[in-house]
Amino acid sequence: MTDFQDRAREATTQMRGVFAATPLLRNAHLSDRxxxxxxxxxxxLSPVRSYKLRGAFNAMRKQxxxxxxxxxxxxxxxxxxxxxxxxxxxxxxxxxxVTTPQQKIEKTRMFGGDAIxxxxxxxxxxxxxxxxxxxxxEAGAHxxxxxxxxxxxxxxxxxxxxxxxxxxxxxxHIVIPVxxxxxxxxxxxxFGTGCQYTFVEPSGGACLQAALMAGKPVKLPKxxxxxxxxxxxxxxxxTFARLSGVGLANVLTIPEDRLCTTMLDMLNVEGIVLEPAxxxxxxxxxxxxxxxxxxxxVCVTSGGNFDFERLPEVKERAQRYSGxxxxxxxxxxxRPGALKDFLNILGPEDDxxxxxxxxxxxxxxxxxxxxxxxxxxxxxxxxxxKLDAQGFTYQDITDxxxxxxxxx
Numbered sequence: 212m213t214d215f216q217d218r219a220r221e222a223t224t225q226m227r228g229v230f231a232a233t234p235l236l237r238n239a240h241l242s243d244r245x246x247x248x249x250x251x252x253x254x255x256l257s258p259v260r261s262y263k264l265r266g267a268f269n270a271m272r273k274q275x276x277x278x279x280x281x282x283x284x285x286x287x288x289x290x291x292x293x294x295x296x297x298x299x300x301x302x303x304x305x306x307x308x309v310t311t312p313q314q315k316i317e318k319t320r321m322f323g324g325d326a327i328x329x330x331x332x333x334x335x336x337x338x339x340x341x342x343x344x345x346x347x348x349e350a351g352a353h354x355x356x357x358x359x360x361x362x363x364x365x366x367x368x369x370x371x372x373x374x375x376x377x378x379x380x381x382x383x384h385i386v387i388p389v390x391x392x393x394x395x396x397x398x399x400x401x402f403g404t405g406c407q408y409t410f411v412e413p414s415g416g417a418c419l420q421a422a423l424m425a426g427k428p429v430k431l432p433k434x435x436x437x438x439x440x441x442x443x444x445x446x447x448x449x450t451f452a453r454l455s456g457v458g459l460a461n462v463l464t465i466p467e468d469r470l471c472t473t474m475l476d477m478l479n480v481e482g483i484v485l486e487p488a489x490x491x492x493x494x495x496x497x498x499x500x501x502x503x504x505x506x507x508x509v510c511v512t513s514g515g516n517f518d519f520e521r522l523p524e525v526k527e528r529a530q531r532y533s534g535x536x537x538x539x540x541x542x543x544x545x546r547p548g549a550l551k552d553f554l555n556i557l558g559p560e561d562d563x564x565x566x567x568x569x570x571x572x573x574x575x576x577x578x579x580x581x582x583x584x585x586x587x588x589x590x591x592x593x594x595x596x597k598l599d600a601q602g603f604t605y606q607d608i609t610d611x612x613x614x615x616x617x618x619x
Contacts, residue, residue, distance in 0.1 A: 215400050219368035222269045226369055229268060229298055230258050233370075235377040235509070240480055245496050248507045250382070252374055255489050255515025259322060261440065262370055262513055263291035263357070266393055269366025270355055271295050278302060279352040283343035285311050285336060287440055287514055288357035293323030303327040304352070306343035310334055314518045337444075358393030359447030368397030374509055381405040383506035386499075388412070388491040388513045389419045389462075390441040392450025398511075400453050409499065410454070410462045411491040416442035417464045422451050424459070437467040440488030440514050463495050468532035470494055471525045474517075489514040531609055534588030536564065538615075541579045542604040545570060556597045560586045 223232075234253045241249040254262040267288070271280065282292045283306040296303035305319060309331045320329055332342040347354045356363060375381060384407045387395050395410055412419055415435020422428045422445075430445045446454070470487050473494040477483040485493070492510035496503065530536035543549055557563070565582030585591065598605055608614045 213403075215365070215368070218365050219372050219397070219401050222265075222366050223369040223372040225272060226265065226268055230264070232373045232377070233257050233262075235374060238481070241493065241496065241510075245499070245503060245508075247496075247503045247505060249496070249503075250378065250507070250509045251483075251493070252370060252509055252511045254370065255483070255485060255512050259287070259290040259294050259318075260515045261287035261291065261486075261489075262367060262394060262511075263287040264294050265291075265369050266358070266360070266363035266366035267291040267295045267355060268298075269369075270360055270362040271299055271301070273362050274353050277353045279304070279350060280355050281343055281347040281350070281352045282306070282355040282357070283336070283340040284357060285339075285439060286315050287516060288355075289315070289319045289329075290322050290516070292355055293319045293327045296326040297322065297324050301326065304330060304343075304346065304350075306330050306332050306339050306346070308333050308336055308339045312518055314520075315516070318516070356447075358391030358396075358443075359449050360393075361449060363393050364397045364400065364450065364453070366397070367394045368401045370394060370511060371398045371401040375402075378507070378509070382509040383407065384409065384499075384503055384508045386411060386492040386495050386508065386510045388441045388488055388511065389443075389446070390416075390488065390513075391443045392419065392446045392454055394511065394513065395419075396447075396450040396453035399457070407502075408457060408461050409495055410457060411495045412462065412464050413438035413441055413470065413487070413491065414464045414466050416444070417462075418443050418446040419451075419454060419457075420459065420462050420464060422446050423455070423457070423462065426455075427451070435467055438470060438487035438491065440486055440516070441491060442488075463498055465491055465494050466532070468528040471529035472532055474525055475529050483512070484515045484517050485512055486514045486517045489517075530584065534591070535586065536582065536584045537591060537607060537609045538565070538580070538582045539605050539607045539609070541581055541598075542576050543568065543579045545575060545577050552601070553603070556594065556601065557583075558585070558590055558594060560590055561594060 233256050236251050238249050238251050280303045285308050289305045305327055333339040386409045389395050389410050389412045428446045428451045434442050434444045436442045470490050473490045474485055477485055489512045562584045564584045567580040571577050
């Protein structure tokens with residue numbers, strides 16, 4: 212047993228005085244689907260609905276005598292720090308971007324109570340982080356990193372400790388979301404070479420993949436914040452030091468829209484609410500195929516902080532990814548009966564979800580924005596063939612990100 216394993220076990224033991232171990236549950240639906248023994252480590256069922264309170268607990272318990280803690284976060288880390296400030300009876304100042312959804316702000320305040328102060332600063336996280344670090348230096352406080360801290364890494368390793376205890380040994384394969392790398396670094400440091408790993412990132416925040424290709428942590432030029440719990444612009448120096456040897460073959464990137472299909476599947480079939488980052492490990496099973504067949508696989512569902520006001524967006528993204536919903540611009544003749552001719556092309560399983568048209572004077576044709584839902588993606592092949600046969604001019608804009616920002 213290594214020193215790190217001893218420390219991770221001690222951290223886990225200390226946590227039991229604050230919160231119970233999260234469950235490790237076998238999932239029959241996923242096991243049957245992928246012909247494997249699939250277990251979910253339900254970090255979405257922690258007191259703050261993510262694993263982040265583990266690292267916060269371990270880092271704070273080791274700072275005896277510190278009266279003021281500071282962090283910068285738009286979500287799960289903020290809630291974990293707030294929870295632990297209240298537990299330890301210390302003060303916390305939590306910096307969050309002005310653009311943070313109100314639900315996350317209120318939950319952070321709820322977990323921290325009178326022990327914390329939330330400061331909304333900056334439209335972008337980099338601005339928020341700079342403000343937090345400046346305040347921390349001026350106030351002589353202790354800054355709590357969300358991942359790039361040895362004590363945080365050690366605390367996140369408690370997930371692996373619990374998996375070993377609950378499973379009665381190590382899994383054959385473990386699937387972990389990456390983000391800044393705290394959970395991944397803690398897990399691989401605890402399990403070592405005892406199992407096979409798959410590290411999963413959202414396509415718009417693949418900072419581990421970028422670091423492996425460059426041989427060092429690099430800043431991504433752009434980050435898609437949809438999977439905000441794992442959308443990190445640069446992996447940590449300390450976390451990458453522990454992950455630098457994992458190999459690109461063991462890293463998967465998942466399109467954000469595909470994540471939405473898994474979120475809906477887990478909600479509708481299992482009644483499990485996952486945030487986008489929390490669905491990464493489950494979604495990755497689709498790409499593993501034969502590699503996991505017949506094996507014991509643990510997927511870490513890292514968080515369930517999902518605002519149901521986002522559900523229409525998740526459904527929209529899932530439908531577009533699955534090909535059962537499309538948007539296009541149609542050039543429609545401005546004459547009586549033209550709309551009827553167009554509607555007659557629709558099949559029995561096609562449904563108009565959006566239709567925007569304003570007749571223009573002194574023009575022979577007008578442009579129509581149309582959204583159509585169907586039950587099978589193949590129906591669109593027949594639909595577009597009919598449009599072509601009748602001479603309609605149209606443009607499919609479903610995957611045009613620039614236009615989608617304005618019209619979808």
